[in-house]
Amino acid sequence: MSTTEKAMEAFVHETGSWVAAQLESCTRCGMCAEACHFYQATGNPEYAPVWKMELLRRAYEQRFTLVGGIKLSLGLDKPITDEEIAHWGELNYEACTVCNKCSMVCPMGIDIGSLLHGMRAGLAAAGAIPADLAAAVTKQVDEGSPLGMTDKVWDQRLEWVADEWEVEIPRDVKGATTLVVFSSIEVMKFPANVAAIAKVLNKAGEKWTVSSKAREIVNFGFYEGSEEHTKLFLNRVLDGAKDLGVKRIVVTECGHAYDALRWHAANWIPEASNFEVIHITGVLGELIGSGRIKIKPGFFNDGGKITFHDACKIQRKGGHIQEPRDILKVLAPDAFIEMTPNREESVCCGGGGGVIAVKAADPVRYASFELKIDQVNTVSAKTVAMTCSNCRLQFTDGVDHFKLDWKVAGLSQMVADALEE
């Protein structure tokens, strides 16, 4: 099968009545363009969301509609080519974080993010994914993690975190209530976050555990758009949860992983609905709201202004909008300040959806990050707090690249630092 045939087969597979209705509803008004941070940052018309999903629309029209057949026979449209597949691969993997802000402005209520995920399914089937993203997927298939967090590395890192921060990290505890699955970004790049979450859960008296089987929450199959790989990585988490007999799975600071496990897993794997899936932001809100842990009021009042970056999958999609604000208003009542836009209207960091893993995307990723720089500088914040380690990676890299003098902070770490003894 040629590249195009593989993509077309996958597009057709993706195109049920719901997708058809969504595609038919688009009036091509173009209002979604300005909502996209990549379009806003560059003015490139090919970065308009409606254009990024154009290949899916043409595949649908050509395969399923009379108009599409007539257009082809009259030469008003041409069959999709391998070159077009490759080009849309670049547009979708380098200049879309699947943040779904575009859906919020569409007057037809089209769920553009879901259609763009469908685009990725076709592109992945055709192999039109960037080499570095494909390599990360292969690493996750072979080693269990895209960041080289093999069994041995995971074991050593957790032991080191426990020693370094003097915190107990319960492992493979059968009968625990809660399974916590960290992302390799945290374990490898932000280990203090691992220690912080352990400290908070221990303080709350939570019966929790990590699992050596379910040790990676990141899902590069989901970034890629491959159902096969997404399910493989989800099953690793769910098998670990099943073996230990836990009731709920806590996803730590990773937005895309939360999206995959919270909203997609049960559609593919029925056993997924046996578990409550919750993001650590929700857990922090619960623990503080119920008084199971106490944090020191005003603990972060004196280090300059603090603002909060809303992550697309955790705040906009996940709804964990109020908890971080309630926490920051206790920790830094005089220093907390909102940037604009915020909450569900927040602008994406620019590094999600696998974009940060694609080297060729660096120029547009940095261009997009300049939007965040403006927002943070407008409120003169010196610290930007967040609840997604992928956003944190993008912010940390952006701070380094643009030589900014801000601190980038994970909310779990702030809570752990401010715990009342």
Ligand code: SF4
């Ligand atoms: S805003 Fe909605 S209707 Fe308008 S072009 Fe974008 S997807 Fe189509």
Ligand code: SF4
């Ligand atoms: S999902 Fe986000 S990044 Fe992708 S086209 Fe829509 S606004 Fe742009």
